[in-house]
Amino acid sequence: MKGVLESLIRGLGTGSVYALLALGFVIIYKATRVISFAQPALMIAGAVAVSYLVQVTGFYVAVLLSTLLIAGVALVVERVAIRPMVGRPVFVVAIITLGVDVVIRVVVNGFIGLDVRQVGDPWGLRLADIGGLAVQQRWIAMFLTTAVLVGLLFAFFRYTRYGLAMRAAAFDQETALAQGVSVGMVFALSWGLAGGLAAVAGTFVGTGQGVDQLTWIIALKALPAIIVGGLDSLGGAVIGGLVIGVVESLVQSYQGDLAPWLGQNFAVVTPYVVMLLVLLVRPYGLFGTPEVERV
């Protein structure tokens, strides 16, 4: 039982990182109907920026600066490579983000160099004792940070008109323009937010274990998470991320004993299995908006 709880908590910890990553994807999707494949690069860039800044400013300031920096990078990318594509087929834009990802990663890899870089977080691998359970402190930090950021985002979308503007722009850019929505501004906003979130997520990925040139791959975990939650739902992204994290963690712990016939490391593909199962029942994920079609 204790084992189950511990792997559940580990799942919630990694799940909150997936959730942060997923939020970035969802925000961009909401405004542009594009899955931005540049998120992995922005994430890793954020972590690497922290690993340099932390030596000068200390951890928390470094995270803040890195978040702003990466949001800025995302804004530049948006302005240069995405804005000109307003009104273009989304898949073309998706492939462009992929090219952007390649370019950014080359640069970031230059900064990573040969070694594993440490983000210098205050938690390390220290444990906290919660009701007799050994819980890594960084997981608690991840979970709380995610909760706070999600709260802020919800408030932003709830109390400003930009949430609606994003959805309108995503549905029909021309019509949104005709309503006076500055589609460019909406794009920039979504990219900026997503970039900042990626930086925070990247930093958390790096806690306790550092970042190297391969760390970006973890960002892909957000894809099944957003499908599970529904591509355009912020709440869904959070739930999806946590579900994926928890299921994965449980499978890591118990699949070997319970279902060895699934092969070694079945956990690696559980996010996708969960995704498929959810879609069998709900083709738009748990909270996604169904496409409206009538003739």
Next chain:
Amino acid sequence: MLEVRNLEAVYDDVMLVLRGVSLRVPAGSVVALLGANGAGKTTLLRALSGLLDVHDGEITKGSVLLDGEPVHGLLPAQLVRRGISQVMEGRRIFAELTVEENLKVGAHTAPRRAAANLERVYGLFPLLKERRKGVSGYLSGGEQQMLAVGRALMSGPRYLLLDEPSLGLAPALVGQIRDLVVEINKQGTTILLVEQNAAMALSISTHGYVMETGKIVMDRPAAELLADEDIKEFYLGLGAEGAVKSFREVKHYRRRKRWLS
């Protein structure tokens, strides 16, 4: 005053669709723009609201002046802020948003007046109020058309460009739309009305233009147009003696208009 001078517009760098169009919409007036399918009416409205770009189109010559100031380089959002708002052809509602959300997007540039404008629109279209929580994509064609008109009013525009607002509306509602146009015009909004329902349009306009293949071919006060023989025949469906013709008697397709030859 909204004024178009000698405007030329091209799609895809090659298709010349407006060929030197000039037109004036004096403040406070209702101006009708008539023309066959493909004449370039929608293109002209796109040029006025800054949306040509989206269609790979551009203005290659001429100018658009708003109160004497050139505005043809401005972005759509800037134009909306300056008071030009458009009801687009084909309704173009945000199908995945609810009725009320659609209207709120219309108020994007005027958040402070949103609540008041919302009440005004609901007053004009009670049906929308009834369905305000419903997903707009499931509305019937005519209901969507009301929503599109309502949405354009949400920014409280000074100039309203209406692209076939009566399309798909039941006769009773066409009457209402006409009254509505008159009403908003009275409340101070200037209107450029593109319509296929020429009788309705001319009956409430001060001035009318007829456009064919990218050119203005007639430019007269609405009353004169209503009396014009050609307009009667080709736009109002009145025979020489003023009697309404029956569709069953129509024998030929594609007649040439006299003013084009």
Next chain:
Amino acid sequence: MTGGEEEPGAAPPVLTFEDVGLSFAGVTAIDGVSFEVAPAELFAVIGPNGAGKTSVFNVLSGVYRPQRGRVTFLGEDILGLPPHRIAEMGLARTFQNVELFHNLTVLDNLMLGRHHHFGYGPLSALLWLGRARRQELAARARVEDIIDFLDLAAWRRHPVRLLPYGVQKRVELGRALAMEPRLLLLDEPVAGMNLEETEDMARFVLDARDELGVPIVLVDHDMGLVMDLADRVLVLDFGRPVALGTPAEVQSDPEVIEAYLGGAP
């Protein structure tokens, strides 16, 4: 009268619609509507916006599944059949908001109308063997007739998305005709057209009925057109039938005037 010999009701009806009811979460779209369409009849359905006209079409073509009622087409019960099956039986329609395949040319759109008339499979398509080739040529000849008929020759190779609205409506009619329908449903065929184009469309509709003998169900808000062309008219309001009769009868029905026509024409 162009309807020809068959008096409505004499021969067995092509279509029967019996006490159909359809509603969506909270909205009643159709509520107990019944009617029949006789061979070669031009039957019109009118009513205010949201009255349920398009929904009737959607039920007929299998897009909506009503909660109650019975619908037969050519004597067969078609409720529950998938749309493509109904289309294969010979029911063709146009849509209120033009639903063409907008990246395809006029020609391809029309050829698509003939989709279920082909009988060759993937292999013969990949190899373009005799069968595929012969059938395509035959279909092309039929489609060219329609192009001539609807005067679409000038647009033949244009992607339909670039065509003016009125032409798109004509292409849609052409696509329906290419299906060689045994019943034609037209949803607001002249909306957004000027007078001249409306006249053309009226001509096409009449000719289609007269030359091909297809019965037609027409929905439109252009009263001039409806009253001129229709043999019988059904009026709906809030999904309920309000009146059914000849144009003259319907036009003078006070309930219809109240609900639909309004004061001014």
Next chain:
Amino acid sequence: MTRMTGRTGDLEAVAEPPRADPAAPRARRPRGRPLLYTSYSQDMALLDTRAKKVWLALLLGVAILSSGLPDDLLILLAGGYVAAIGAIGLNIVTGYAGQVSLGHAFFVAVGAYAAAALSGDPEGRVIGFGITNMIVWLPAAGLVAALAGVLVAPLAARLRGLYLAVVTLGLVFLGEHVFKEWDDLTGGPGVGRPAAVPELFGFRFDVDSALGTRAQSLYMLMLVLLVVFAVAARNLARSRIGRAFSAIRDRDIAAEVIGVPLTRYKTLAFAISSFYAGCAGALMYTITGFFDPGSFNLLMSVQFIAMILIGGVATVSGAVAGALFITLLPRLTQELPALLPFVSGDTTQTPNVFQIQVALYGLLIVLFLVFEPRGLFGLWVRVRAYWKSWPFSY
């Protein structure tokens, strides 16, 4: 080589399919189009104009003459031709039928393993049946992959847009897992297995022979196969099936209402597309002779998508052009930095040539798509439209 010239009639389909031209109405026929067709069959032919025939002859000539290029380029081009077969396949499901699939790598893998297993050494470390004749394993690989496509289709048919894209991406991850675990078939990650043996009735294409070097044989083999697959795809596109695919892409409800059964056609699209992918997979590794399960990843799927986007969606010639572009791009970017004197060849320096190469790869894709979102085909249409509609077609 003489056998090849008989195919002259077909390759031009690759050069320029008779797409509708948006800019010019029929009344003003573009130069090179005959003013009068005497029959619909002429009008519907793949090569309906003289210009197309000339283009064809030119392209084919160039392709054949290219067999005199150095071996390394031939190998590269042969790889490009195989990639083109795969890209044409993806174009069928994604370009024509509008079902965006990021799962192409999975179907490529299925084909590659089916072929490798069929033609593998029965005594070897991994599963093999010793049937090396291509005439057997190539269609078989296609069919096994097509079967996989048919199995996936029912779920796929329920999904739309990016949901479908990510689900098919999941397929790649699941497939990777299976292939990595199934050592007996794949040899396992980092170890791999020998690929299918390209043998046709005793003639081996993967060894030097009297007819030419190994590279020349492979090049010609892939060229011929590409022509065959491309022509078949063009045929499909102009048939009822291709039209039905496009109809589903443009407006699925309307398609169904005019009589196109959606699920059946989506399944068919996946099946045919996967058939192409399977064949491409089977052929792809005959060039290296060896492959490992790590190759069938997201990157491969994405590259296929990039090929059809860069080439121009829903055109066969676009897929071919895109495939060649993507395959040749690394070679190109390899040469470019040499022109920049300040770039270091020293791998410990940043930036060094190798980093610049990778960055250029990404950058060129971005630039290309930003400036020509309709791809190479769009570029071509633009050039053509410019000449044809001058001064103005209206």
Next chain:
Amino acid sequence: GVIRGDDEDQKAAVTTGVTNEPCPLAVDRNKGCIYLGTISDLTSGPFAALAVPITQAQKAFWNRVNKAGGIGGKYEVDVQAYVRDNKYNPETHNQVYQEIKNNVLGLAQTLGSPTTAAILADLKANNVVSAPASWTSAWEFEDVIVESGSNYCIESMNAVDYAMETYEPKTVMAVHYAGDYGADAAAGAKIAAEGNGLEFTAVETPAGATEQGRAITEITKNKPDLVILTTGPADAAAIIGQSAAAGFKGRFIGTGPTWNPALLQSPAAPAILALYEQSAPGKPWGADTPGHKAMREALGNVTPNDGYTSGWSWSYPLKAALDKMVAGGDVSRKGLLAAVKSLSTVDYEGMLPPEAGNYAGDPNTATFRQTLISKPDRAAPTGVTIVKDFYTGPTAQSYTMDGPCFDKL
């Protein structure tokens, strides 16, 4: 029978990849040039962090050879004209190999097993001698591949035998990547464990520090006395750090590529210092041998990394073979291969024992079986100091190399 365009370039050629013209960066312009290719994982692949220093060290190595008079006084060696990035992808590897193969005599480096396997047939058909950058046991069976130092399989056998002496474990767990690297080492650990009568389990783990949950669970649940790790550095840190945090007290021994000096900066450092040791096919950067000294001098002011050490030491057999080839007079690929086959010792300037360079015998006798064990040490340049110098454990000693180990897991 076809006339090839590239024949012209070879006018000044003695044979493929050897010219009488001096090297582009020649020290002595009177000498000819032997070109060796390099195909490595230079940017985006998983081993870039190792490949870059390997490549750099080899450049320095050959530069030193050239300065010292080159090969037999007649030739210098160029390893810079034909360097290609394989992105750790077999097809790419093959493509770039095709591109350079007519310009090089052999390959100074071909990184990775599946990648090298993708060109192996061609290497064999054309007698292209190549130095691999990987230590998999499969290479023992290929004449054209000149491997230096023990393979992963032997290295892990020795690691288990060392642990037997030192910690007397009862249970052994191999936590490993799949494939030629991880499975090769795990197979060695298994053979040694079985030979020593220990309980053995193998846990395959995917790459990625966040993917190690299962490995950690297995370790903390089964509490093996010894864990043989074959992963990458970041993953190793995750496994060691989090297992220790969860109370695991057993020992870890990792293979060479598992280590990276930066791990001592990670939060897992205390656990690593307490529980971890490292097996290796060669001595670390700071070792006191003439070869190491020469390497440090040649590379100058770089951040120490044992990628350099490996790249440098692998080059000795190629140099020995080239010397022998030039001395023997048959300057050609065949000549080089013959020279390789006649080498039974190589002078590694102390970096490896001379017997490590045995390419003459059959695979089983030629297999080199000595490795060493180091322990983490903050003071050492690459973070490790030797605790047990070159040795052969009893398992490795008696083991018959009759096929790649990874097939035996």
